[in-house]
Amino acid sequence: MATNEISESDSDSLCSSLASLGSSMYAVPNNLLQIIFRRLSASDLCHVACCSRWLRDATNQDSLWRPLCQSRGWEHYGTTTDLAKIASYGPSKQATGATEASHCSVTFQNDRIVTDDNTAGLTSTCRWKSAYMRAYHLNRNWATNCSNVKELDINMYRPHDVFSDQAFVDGDLLAMRTSDKTVHVFDIRKDTLECVIREDAPNKRGIIKIKDGVAVVSCSSGTVRAFDARTGQMLQVMETAGQGEFISSFFDGELVIVSTYDIWRYVRRDSRYIYVWGVQDGRRRLLTMDDATEIDGWREIDYRNKLLAAAHSDNYIRVWDARSGERLHKLKCPQGAFGVKLGDNVIVGFSADQNNALMNIICIFSLDTGECQKEISFLSANTWDPYLTNSLIMIVKKGRVFNSMFAYDLRGISVTRKTLKGSILHPTYTDHDNGSKFSFSVFDEEERRYKEFIFEATPMGLLRLGAFSRDLRDVEIIWMDEIRMLRYDTRHKRLLIHHYW
Incomplete structure (x- = not known):
């Protein structure tokens, strides 16, 4: 980790070495410089950038910094979780951890990023260097347990009810289920109760989803209802085929995906169902099926970026465009398929070897072509x-x-x-x-x-x-995402919200 640290230490020796090269440095072809710079760590690039304005511009390239973000698993901090667009939660009472540095500052100092309006006439910090700097700061906060801590006393809202660990967070909104089967939505930035959704919500993980100010609740009656997450106003009602048992749900702000199984026909192989609706119109999207799908049913589903995947008991994984219902892939697993996960440009299937009870197989397929790129076997x-x-x-x-x-x-x-x-x-x-x-x-x-x-x-x-x-009945972690952690004190019925950004 030290090799990638963006250090502010003295770089005089490096600068002197470069300066001694004189004008010959400027004669090096730019493409050769880029090849050299690609071999440097983030810390090395920053040292080079300190030597001259020309070298600062030469190292201030997305082609150099994006691979560094990818190598640390930080690319999403410049795309899906763009830290530049997320406001900091500070300043507040700071958590005190055993490894926390005395100079810890949770809030990222935006003046470290050079923008177009700088008075020195410098070139703006490129996008992926900015993303790396923000991600490095966030990662350091997690590693040193440096956070702004907010306490939310939820006991004042429902003193006689117990809040479960069924929670979901999107932006500033937190939804939690209570023992009376209602859903409470809080604004964790303002420390306020926004609304109470009085629906019969079962005590199952995944029954509550929030995205872009819309809350989706899978109800015990078999209906799925969409609400304005701040006012509690009902926006849409989506009906399933019957009072099936809830399994899982997904919601991305546009599409609602719910899976159920029929509790009265659990011995049937086709008793599991997948439903896809548009939250705006409530209209169900039908998936392209074939006879094998309808007969054998499915064992697990996953959803990501408008793609829906299902592992079926006929040893095939099927992938659909969830918007249109068109089937994109029908992938054969080597043995009994029972699980599937969607990743960045990959589909990962999980199988059990039917000839060896101890052997299990992981298949990695290309999302573009459906080709099996790798098989991994392990014993369990x-x-x-x-x-x-x-x-x-x-x-x-x-x-x-x-x-x-x-x-x-x-x-x-x-x-x-x-x-x-x-x-x-x-x-x-x-x-x-x-x-x-x-x-x-x-x-x-x-x-x-x-x-x-x-x-x-x-x-x-x-x-x-x-x-x-x-302790056994003390504070437990009920939610984590990239920038925060929620811990629920069951004894005192309070939430401790750790903001690391």
Whole structure:
């Protein structure tokens, strides 16, 4: 990590060396300079940029900084999670961690980014260098547990009800389910209760989704209802085929995807259903099906960037354009397909070897062509859960004494130096759109305490960022995304919101 740090240390020796070259430096072809600069770390590029205005401009190139962002798993900080567009939550009471530096400042200083209106006449900082600087600052805040902490006393709103850990956050809005099956929506920046959605919401993970000010709730009645997340006004009602049992849901602000199974016909192979609606018109989008799909049903679905994927019991993975319903791919898995995840330009299928009960297979397909690019085999005598985030495939094995976790990159290479193990170990993780941060909860039976380990998924593997200890019935992490962490104090019915940006 030190090799990539953007340091402000003295670079006189480097500058002197370059200056001694005189005008010969300017004779080096630009394409050769770019080849040389691509071999430098972020810290090296910053040292070079300090030497002259010409070298600053030569190193201030997106072609140099974007690969550096990609190598750290930070490319999304310049695209889907653009930190330049997210306002900081500060200044406030700062968290005090054991590793926190005394000079810690949570808020990124925007004057570090050179803009067009600078008085020195410098060229503006390029987009991907700006993204790297912001991502580095955010990553340092996580690693040093440097955050602005807000406390939200939710007990004052429902003193006789219990808030569950079924929570969802989008922007400043937080939705939580209570024991009376209603949904409360809070503004965590203003510390206010925005509305109460009085629907019969089951106590299942994923029943609440919020995007762009619209809340979608999957109700026990089998209906899916959309609401204005700030006023509670109902916007749309979407009907399923019956009072099926809820499995999962996705919502991206435009399309609602819900999966259910029929609780009265669970012995039938075709008792699982996928529904796709447009939230604006409430109209159902029909998926292109074939006989095998209708007979065999599906085992798991995933949704990302308007694409819907389903792993079917006939050992095929089907991928649709969710808007049009057109089927784009029908991918054959080598053995019994039971899981699927969508990633950046890849479809990852998970199978169990039908000839060897201990052998499991991961297939990585190209999203563009559907070609199988890599197969990974691993042994597991126990059940396991797959996860895919930030180009990292994580497998959590469930054991009788403890669970364990290991990871692969999209080339099929193991990137786990040491398998994580714990008496109780599970990721605090819902949708891959949350980002790259997640935690594992490990129970220490001797001390009778949980410990929450915070990790970041990167293309190079799992990077440990920090840890929290808690009692058996103390504060637990209920939500994490790229810029914040929510911890729920069940004893005092309060939320602790850690803002790292």
